[in-house]
Amino acid sequence: MVECILAKIQPNHPPPTILSIDPPIHEFSNGLILMHEFITKEEEEEMIREYHIATASRDGRVLKRGAVHYGPHFDYTTFAVSKSASTPPPEYLTRLLSRLPARDDRDIPDQYTLQHYPPGTGIPPHVDTHSAFEETIYSLSFGASTRMDFKLCGEKESRRLRLPKRSLGGGSETPPPPPSPPVETIEEKAEEWELELPARSLLLMRGPSRYGYTHGIKGRKHDQAGPRLVARQDRYSLTMRKIKPAERIGCDCEFSHVCS
Numbered sequence: 001m002v003e004c005i006l007a008k009i010q011p012n013h014p015p016p017t018i019l020s021i022d023p024p025i026h027e028f029s030n031g032l033i034l035m036h037e038f039i040t041k042e043e044e045e046e047m048i049r050e051y052h053i054a055t056a057s058r059d060g061r062v063l064k065r066g067a068v069h070y071g072p073h074f075d076y077t078t079f080a081v082s083k084s085a086s087t088p089p090p091e092y093l094t095r096l097l098s099r100l101p102a103r104d105d106r107d108i109p110d111q112y113t114l115q116h117y118p119p120g121t122g123i124p125p126h127v128d129t130h131s132a133f134e135e136t137i138y139s140l141s142f143g144a145s146t147r148m149d150f151k152l153c154g155e156k157e158s159r160r161l162r163l164p165k166r167s168l169g170g171g172s173e174t175p176p177p178p179p180s181p182p183v184e185t186i187e188e189k190a191e192e193w194e195l196e197l198p199a200r201s202l203l204l205m206r207g208p209s210r211y212g213y214t215h216g217i218k219g220r221k222h223d224q225a226g227p228r229l230v231a232r233q234d235r236y237s238l239t240m241r242k243i244k245p246a247e248r249i250g251c252d253c254e255f256s257h258v259c260s
């Protein structure tokens with residue numbers, strides 16, 4: 001996973017193609033697909049409950065974004081999967097699999113990361129590792145909505161990419177700390193927009209949105225909604241990825257400057 005410093009550019013939001021109306025399914029020109037109401041309110045409540053049960057022993061010291069991993073654990077030092085740590089996924093997660101709009105086996109995830117974003121926390125802009133995971137990355141939002149930023153990472157900007165922090169303390173269970181403020185902003189006109197991810201929606205990143213765009217969430221306590229400031233609430237997400245088998249490790253995408 002590589003991080004990208006974002007320029008301060010007004011978000012734009014190209015209109016999606018509407019694939020379905022009730023519940024809405026929207027497809028964007030860069031390959032993003034947003035499926036509203038993917039889980040029920042009951043499932044949402046169960047997932048929040050289960051997240052807190054799984055982290056009960058750590059609560060109190062997790063002030064920032066917290067994470068729980070199922071399947072082979074995500075390793076924040078390599079941004080691929082751990083070779084040793086693995087936890088079988090619980091049934092409340094695996095039962096979602098049959099509902100995913102999978103095109104083939106490569107779209108059926110086997111690595112799950114549950115994350116909790118208290119108000120004020122976010123995730124730095126990054127591109128999920130191309131070589132370690134298959135194309136489709138799923139992000140299920142629950143608890144509250146948030147705004148995710150997408151930016152086509154140009155060649156000029158990519159020269160300033162930050163490399164993975166390979167020596168973080170705390171092992172693979174703890175997400176890395178938020179990045180220090182950018183030393184300088186990059187004057188580069190690039191395609192960038194903010195997408196509202198409603199609670200209970202499923203986002204799919206495929207094609208350019210998966211390989212050539214960074215995605216991230218600003219760590220804010222409030223969001224501007226027209227003239228109003230809206231306080232953020234606790235948001236949770238489930239990221240689902242399919243690990244590439246050994247013979248498919250690597251990537252030959254067209255976005256070589258952000259390919260890792």
Ligand SMILES: O=C(O)CCC(=O)C(=O)O
Pocket residue numbers: 113115123128139140215236237238239
């Ligand atoms: O919280 C989310 O929806 C996204 C998380 C993410 O991008 C990641 O874990 O790589």
Ligand SMILES: [Fe+2]
Pocket residue numbers: 126127128215
């Ligand atoms: Fe990601």
